[in-house]
Amino acid sequence: xxxxxxxxxxxxxxxxxxxxxxxxxxxxxxxxxxxxxxxxxxxxxxxxxxxxxxxxxxxxxxxxxxxxxxxxxxxxxxxxxxxxxxxxxxxxxxxxxxxxxxxxxxxxxxxxxxxxxxx
Numbered sequence: 737x738x739x740x741x742x743x744x745x746x747x748x749x750x751x752x753x754x755x756x757x758x759x760x761x762x763x764x765x766x767x768x769x770x771x772x773x774x775x776x777x778x779x780x781x782x783x784x785x786x787x788x789x790x791x792x793x794x795x796x797x798x799x800x801x802x803x804x805x806x807x808x809x810x811x812x813x814x815x816x817x818x819x820x821x822x823x824x825x826x827x828x829x830x831x832x833x834x835x836x837x838x839x840x841x842x843x844x845x846x847x848x849x850x851x852x853x854x855x
Contacts, residue, residue: 740765740794744783749801752777755785759817763793763825769814771849772802776813779804784816791822791842798829798838798849806851808836815847 738759745768746753761767773779779802800806823842830838831854838849 738785740767742766743768745770746781746783747777750777750779750781752781753783755783756787757785758787758789759783759785760790761792761794761822761824765794766797767794767815767824768797768799769812769849770799770801771806771812772800772804774806774810774812780812780814782814782816786818788819788821789815789817791820791824791847793822793825796824796827796840796847798827800829800832806832806836808851808853810851812838812849813846814849817845820845820847 738755741762743766750772769781771780776782837854841848
């Protein structure tokens with residue numbers, strides 16, 4: 737099993753990290769995700785885990801790179817797993833600009849950032 741109690745940043749300025757087996761993100765951990773386009777693994781970071789992922793809190797850090805500005809409705813599936821339980825305790829970098837922001841959702845087998853209009 738892979739246990740993140742520190743900081744994980746998939747890829748090198750947008751890349752793909754694969755974990756065979758299970759993974760856990762502890763309350764002290766951070767997952768850094770860079771988004772520079774809409775193609776997973778090359779333009780935005782993606783973590784793929786073949787087994788179950790347990791999110792026990794921790795922080796998600798989102799950074800836009802390469803001058804990219806996502807559009808309303810863009811969806812970034814940055815964590816894909818056999819199954820997903822739990823949630824991130826906090827997320828940084830969700831504000832895109834005055835008109836847009838990311839909303840974070842946790843689904844049965846993935847964590848997703850979707851661009852919505854800012855309130």
